[in-house]
Amino acid sequence: MGVILLVLTSLLVIFIFSFLKVAYDTISCYFLTPRRIKKIMEKQGVRGPKPRPLTGNILDVASFLSKSTSKDMDQITHDTVSRLLPHYVAWSKQYGKRFIFWNGVEPRLCISETEMIKELLTKYSTKSGKSWLQREGTKHFIGRGLLMANGSDWSHQRHIAAPSFMGERLKSNAGLMVECTKNMLQSLRNAVESGQTEVEIGEYMSRVTADIISRTQFGSSYEKGKQIFHLLTELQSLCHQATRHLCLPGSRFFPSNYNRQIKSKKMEVDRLLLEIIQSRKDCVEIGRSSSYGDDLLGMLLNEMERKRSDGFNINLQLVMDECKTFFFAGHETTSLLLTWTVMLLASNPCWQEKVRAEVSEVCNGETPSIDHLPKFNLVSKNLPILSKSVPFTLNHAKQRAIILLAVKSMLNMVISESLRLYPSGTLLPRMAFEDIKLGDLEIPKGLQIWIPVLAIHHSEELWGKDANEFNPDRFASKSFAPGRHFIPFAAGPRNCIGQSFAMMEAKIILAMLISQFSFNISDSYRHAPVVVLTIKPKYGVQVYLKPLNS
Numbered sequence: 241m242g243v244i245l246l247v248l249t250s251l252l253v254i255f256i257f258s259f260l261k262v263a264y265d266t267i268s269c270y271f272l273t274p275r276r277i278k279k280i281m282e283k284q285g286v287r288g289p290k291p292r293p294l295t296g297n298i299l300d301v302a303s304f305l306s307k308s309t310s311k312d313m314d315q316i317t318h319d320t321v322s323r324l325l326p327h328y329v330a331w332s333k334q335y336g337k338r339f340i341f342w343n344g345v346e347p348r349l350c351i352s353e354t355e356m357i358k359e360l361l362t363k364y365s366t367k368s369g370k371s372w373l374q375r376e377g378t379k380h381f382i383g384r385g386l387l388m389a390n391g392s393d394w395s396h397q398r399h400i401a402a403p404s405f406m407g408e409r410l411k412s413n414a415g416l417m418v419e420c421t422k423n424m425l426q427s428l429r430n431a432v433e434s435g436q437t438e439v440e441i442g443e444y445m446s447r448v449t450a451d452i453i454s455r456t457q458f459g460s461s462y463e464k465g466k467q468i469f470h471l472l473t474e475l476q477s478l479c480h481q482a483t484r485h486l487c488l489p490g491s492r493f494f495p496s497n498y499n500r501q502i503k504s505k506k507m508e509v510d511r512l513l514l515e516i517i518q519s520r521k522d523c524v525e526i527g528r529s530s531s532y533g534d535d536l537l538g539m540l541l542n543e544m545e546r547k548r549s550d551g552f553n554i555n556l557q558l559v560m561d562e563c564k565t566f567f568f569a570g571h572e573t574t575s576l577l578l579t580w581t582v583m584l585l586a587s588n589p590c591w592q593e594k595v596r597a598e599v600s601e602v603c604n605g606e607t608p609s610i611d612h613l614p615k616f617n618l619v620s621k622n623l624p625i626l627s628k629s630v631p632f633t634l635n636h637a638k639q640r641a642i643i644l645l646a647v648k649s650m651l652n653m654v655i656s657e658s659l660r661l662y663p664s665g666t667l668l669p670r671m672a673f674e675d676i677k678l679g680d681l682e683i684p685k686g687l688q689i690w691i692p693v694l695a696i697h698h699s700e701e702l703w704g705k706d707a708n709e710f711n712p713d714r715f716a717s718k719s720f721a722p723g724r725h726f727i728p729f730a731a732g733p734r735n736c737i738g739q740s741f742a743m744m745e746a747k748i749i750l751a752m753l754i755s756q757f758s759f760n761i762s763d764s765y766r767h768a769p770v771v772v773l774t775i776k777p778k779y780g781v782q783v784y785l786k787p788l789n790s
């Protein structure tokens with residue numbers, strides 16, 4: 241009897257202790273820390289809109305956005321900041337370049353001074369990262385994959401994945417990229433031959449980029465991965481909506497309709513990924529192949545079998561999370577870059593012609609192939625083509641000048657301008673994990689910092705009066721500062737790991753498309769960019785297509 245009483249008393253003490261700890265953590269997370277941060281920032285003169293209890297300024301942001309995106313844009317213009325970041329426009333006017341607003345109980349400091357941004361992304365790359373709210377909001381979508389990893393886990397995961405996107409491994413993907421693009425062009429040709437003159441190009445771009453990432457990194461095809469992409473898109477949208485409820489304490493445990501749908505779709509994606517992983521393992525087990533391969537999936541599986549001395553081990557869940565991360569990050573962003581670029585070229589026929597002429601010059605009128613690829617980095621109108629086969633006879637300074645000018649090929653310039661006007665993400669979020677000093681500001685631990693990429697890319701102060709116009713020439717004539725005011729791939733150690741992969745892919749697809757088809761924007765195209773995590777054309781991009789050799 242005495243023993244039972246002792247056990248019960250101990251359990252009660254443990255329960256009360258745990259309850260008090262959870263209560264304290266909740267109060268600290270939802271009230272004490274945010275209030276402390278608010279005071280520290282107010283002392284430094286940083287202010288912002290008044291937050292409401294628990295929801296902060298979420299409802300204000302939602303109301304701004306629902307008004308600004310309620311209609312399509314009148315014409316194809318690119319001044320999208322007031323449409324996609326209306327709250328930024330209103331609050332930066334009222335409170336200045338730095339202001340603070342509240343995503344639920346999470347304070348967010350918005351900064352647009354480019355020196356500060358550079359400092360944050362480079363100097364403080366290890367002292368900042370992804371916040372609890374971001375990680376919780378995407379937990380069932382991409383889990384703890386590289387995009388959402390922090391600290392030493394991030395650096396291990398980055399180290400494992402990086403070789404797949406560098407040097408010879410990267411170049412070895414070009415053949416498959418050309419192959420997949422040929423299939424996409426054939427489907428376009430079939431569509432035209434069957435009498436269809438207008439296509440929604442986004443669908444084709446989505447499919448070809450999905451095919452490329454599946455084949456190059458997972459040894460699967462789009463057909464096999466189709467369901468995964470479909471489910472990931474649905475999960476992305478559900479998680480985006482569910483994040484809004486996360487500001488309510490304990491909301492993630494409510495058996496809401498959202499949570500139920502998210503869980504069932506996540507289980508389905510995991511099941512499909514397990515099939516791909518298992519089939520790769522089976523190949524080794526039955527002796528059909530001697531290793532897991534050197535693509536991303538192969539490297540992850542090799543890593544899973546290794547027992548590391550530093551205690552970082554990849555388990556099956558992390559392999560699946562990385563697969564989801566790369567399926568998602570490696571597909572949608574590039575697909576959107578291509579879709580927006582086609583929209584820009586279809587509504588600017590003069591630039592379309594210039595790029596077509598350059599492609600034809602570089603490829604000598606042949607269909608673009610892997611061999612032509614390096615030349616798109618190294619040519620510009622009226623400049624000699626620089627390749628390894630052309631011996632340098634100029635002095636070092638002239639060589640450098642020519643190379644600097646030459647990297648700005650028409651195709652590169654158009655892609656850069658497209659990334660400037662329509663970067664995949666409107667903002668880059670970072671959370672300070674320690675107290676840091678950013679410029680003249682003391683940033684307390686726990687403050688989320690918000691870089692409004694879209695607004696920086698459209699700033700007249702940084703880009704000039706024509707900041708909202710499509711003018712690829714700006715990348716030839718003006719010195720722009722990557723890492724400061726041109727940050728479509730972020731910057732610093734935590735920049736986009738797939739940047740070179742994406743640029744190579746975009747150049748191959750655009751060069752091949754433009755050499756085989758001419759395209760004009762369709763009368764049915766409605767210009768209505770919207771943000772669903774990334775900037776998307778709400779109704780797709782419809783173009784009239786004409787094969788060039790018929």
Ligand code: HEM
Nearest residue numbers: 386387569570573574577664728729730734736737738742
């Ligand atoms: C036009 C295409 C692309 C754009 C504009 C883009 C943009 C970005 C940006 C802005 C980030 C930083 C996000 C943040 O820290 O919040 C990022 C990170 C990342 N991107 Fe990309 N991306 C593109 C293509 C790709 C491709 C093709 C892949 C993979 C094949 C990829 C994989 C990733 C991954 C895994 C990260 C996380 C890196 C880390 O945290 O260390 N991206 N990307």
